Amino acid sequence: MDLRKLKTLIDLVSDSNVSELEITEAEGKVRIVKSMGVAQPVVLQQAAPVVAAPAPVAPAAPAVEAPPVVASAPAGHAVKSPMVGTFYRSSSPGSAPFIQIGSVVKEGDTLCIIEAMKILNEIESDKAGTVTQILCENGQAVEYGQPLFIVE
Numbered sequence: 001m002d003l004r005k006l007k008t009l010i011d012l013v014s015d016s017n018v019s020e021l022e023i024t025e026a027e028g029k030v031r032i033v034k035s036m037g038v039a040q041p042v043v044l045q046q047a048a049p050v051v052a053a054p055a056p057v058a059p060a061a062p063a064v065e066a067p068p069v070v071a072s073a074p075a076g077h078a079v080k081s082p083m084v085g086t087f088y089r090s091s092s093p094g095s096a097p098f099i100q101i102g103s104v105v106k107e108g109d110t111l112c113i114i115e116a117m118k119i120l121n122e123i124e125s126d127k128a129g130t131v132t133q134i135l136c137e138n139g140q141a142v143e144y145g146q147p148l149f150i151v152e
Contacts, residue, residue, distance in 0.1 A: 006030065076152035077127045078135075080145050085116035087136040087148065097138075099149075103131045111149055114142065127151050 013021050013032045022031040081087075089097035089112055098110050105111065106128045114121050133150035136142055 076150040078147035079149040085114040088113040
């Protein structure tokens with residue numbers, strides 16, 4: 001990746017609400033992470049060395065601390081994502097969801113699908129009970145260990 005392109009990407013991240021950007025090309029991979037209002041490049045993998053000019057450092061504004069927000073943990077058993085991927089409530093866009101709030105499930109019932117690397121993985125209930133909450137939206141990206149459902 002040439003220096004002008006890298007500088008342009010850094011400027012775009014600095015001027016936007018994006019906090020992180022990762023670009024993969026044939027020459028390698030570059031990840032730009034914004035911290036304290038200034039984007040800093042982090043080279044992850046690269047075939048040929050690239051020398052980057054230091055990004056301008058803006059004076060840091062005094063941070064205003066917000067009171068900590070205490071999220072109440074949902075009651076019941078949380079069924080968590082076993083992988084990173086995209087959450088889908090049904091097997092295809094036009095079909096009915098596997099479960100709804102209030103659905104009674106038994107251990108091993110399919111709750112949703114998580115697509116990871118073009119592979120559709122059925123996520124099964126690890127506890128019998130009634131689904132009281134669905135914590136993800138259809139098509140939402142999910143992380144490893146993220147709660148998907150609450151089963152009581």
